Amino acid sequence: MSDILKKGYAHSEVLVSTEWVEQHINDPNVRIIESNEDPLLYASGHIPGAVHVDWTADLNDQVRRDYIQKEQFEELMSRIGVTPDMTVVFYGDKNNWWACYAFWVFQLFQHKNAKIMDGGRLKWEKEGRPLTREVPTYPRTEYRAPERDDSQIRAFREQVMEHLKAGRPLVDVRSPEEYTGERLHMEGYPNEGALRGGHIPGAVNVPWSRAANPDDGTFKPADDLRKIYLEEQGLRPDDEVIAYCRIGERSSHTWFVLKYLLGFPKVRNYDGSWTEWGNLVGAPVEKGPGKPRSG
Amino acid sequence: MSVYPEKLAEIIEDIQSITDPYEKSEVLIEYADQFREVPETVARRPFPEEHRVPFCESDAYVWVRQNPDGTLQFYFAVENPQGISAKAMAAILDESLSGQPPEVAAQISPDIVLKIFGQNISMGKGQGLMGMVGMVKNLALRYVSEDSRK
Numbered sequence: 001m002s003d004i005l006k007k008g009y010a011h012s013e014v015l016v017s018t019e020w021v022e023q024h025i026n027d028p029n030v031r032i033i034e035s036n037e038d039p040l041l042y043a044s045g046h047i048p049g050a051v052h053v054d055w056t057a058d059l060n061d062q063v064r065r066d067y068i069q070k071e072q073f074e075e076l077m078s079r080i081g082v083t084p085d086m087t088v089v090f091y092g093d094k095n096n097w098w099a100c101y102a103f104w105v106f107q108l109f110q111h112k113n114a115k116i117m118d119g120g121r122l123k124w125e126k127e128g129r130p131l132t133r134e135v136p137t138y139p140r141t142e143y144r145a146p147e148r149d150d151s152q153i154r155a156f157r158e159q160v161m162e163h164l165k166a167g168r169p170l171v172d173v174r175s176p177e178e179y180t181g182e183r184l185h186m187e188g189y190p191n192e193g194a195l196r197g198g199h200i201p202g203a204v205n206v207p208w209s210r211a212a213n214p215d216d217g218t219f220k221p222a223d224d225l226r227k228i229y230l231e232e233q234g235l236r237p238d239d240e241v242i243a244y245c246r247i248g249e250r251s252s253h254t255w256f257v258l259k260y261l262l263g264f265p266k267v268r269n270y271d272g273s274w275t276e277w278g279n280l281v282g283a284p285v286e287k288g289p290g291k292p293r294s295g
Numbered sequence: 296m297s298v299y300p301e302k303l304a305e306i307i308e309d310i311q312s313i314t315d316p317y318e319k320s321e322v323l324i325e326y327a328d329q330f331r332e333v334p335e336t337v338a339r340r341p342f343p344e345e346h347r348v349p350f351c352e353s354d355a356y357v358w359v360r361q362n363p364d365g366t367l368q369f370y371f372a373v374e375n376p377q378g379i380s381a382k383a384m385a386a387i388l389d390e391s392l393s394g395q396p397p398e399v400a401a402q403i404s405p406d407i408v409l410k411i412f413g414q415n416i417s418m419g420k421g422q423g424l425m426g427m428v429g430m431v432k433n434l435a436l437r438y439v440s441e442d443s444r445k
């Protein structure tokens with residue numbers, strides 16, 4: 001833990017090290033959860049005792065564009081043998097991008113004891129820690145969750161519009177090509193696309209992965225993060241911030257960084273993101289390079 | 296409905312016949328294990344940008360060479376060590392399309408990604424894999440059009 005404490009985060013208790021996780025593999029009060037972008041990774045080898053939570057199958061409503069409801073969350077948690085008091089530790093590929101996404105969805109249901117393993121799969125593998133293909137089974141629990149609360153960490157389009165009118169900061173975490181409008185979507189894949197390219201007016205552009213060290217997938221220290229979001233982009237520590245990307249998954253990584261690592265008071269993830277905004281009739285769009293916030 | 300080249304159609308049919316998601320993952324991982332990286336005789340690092348698969352965050356690359364008999368040989372690289380799906384996709388494309396005439400690869404379409412990976416694929420990942428399929432198809436089309444000009 002000391003390495004994480006040294007990084008100077010506002011809420012360092014939401015991170016655990018790979019070493020801590022290895023020491024808690026058999027801890028009955030800890031459930032390790034792998035969430036990846038690549039659906040084959042878990043089956044190809046995972047941390048011993050870790051369960052798999054798949055964002056499409058487990059976290060999304062299978063019919064409409066939304067997240068699971070209370071009942072499905074309860075079923076998921078009961079199936080993977082979690083109780084409300086247990087600590088869940090997420091890890092995954094791509095600098096913990098999907099781990100942060102799962103973490104975010106779990107917070108919609110207020111599972112408080114949730115942590116991210118700093119560095120995710122990449123660091124675990126690089127350190128030569130054990131992996132297994134054995135899928136664990138745990139005794140089923142009867143998890144009871146509160147109703148999903150979207151009000152604190154999730155933003156809908158009307159709220160984004162109000163936020164925009166109030167001149168509050170938005171962080172667009174997509175690539176510069178998506179932000180400027182140069183890249184709209186891949187021809188032939190309308191599900192991925194939007195009819196208009198560009199960004200929400202006034203949004204600053206910080207591609208999500210800038211918050212991570214590419215060598216080991218860990219989060220950058222707080223000082224480095226402050227340089228990016230505060231000094232370079234002009235956010236202020238007391239700002240209310242909304243982050244967005246294309247469908248709200250990359251921006252959950254930035255949401256985690258701003259809320260927990262830098263301690264911004266209110267950060268919301270606009271999961272409608274560009275696939276909604278870029279298709280909304282009449283929604284304001286800005287094209288071209290952005291600029292940092294001023295004043 | 297798309298018509299797939301024979302070998303590819305067989306692979307897709309086999310994969311689609313597996314209903315258990317874990318078993319299906321196992322089969323795809325076996326393909327990933329068979330993945331062969333582009334030999335140095337074809338390409339060396341740093342790989343040129345024009346061979347990079349668009350939208351693929353696993354840093355995948357594709358090359359094609361024409362064999363003396365006119366068939367095509369595809370080569371792949373996946374730079375992300377955790378790009379297991381990209382490796383599986385590359386191995387499937389290599390197995391089903393290398394050694395075939397250009398017209399075979401030219402008829403594939405990106406929807407094979409969803410046939411193979413199904414609902415278990417994220418939109419972002421799907422886009423990357425579709426980018427790989429699209430690149431293979433486009434490379435093959437160059438040879439088809441060259442042939443037709445002769």
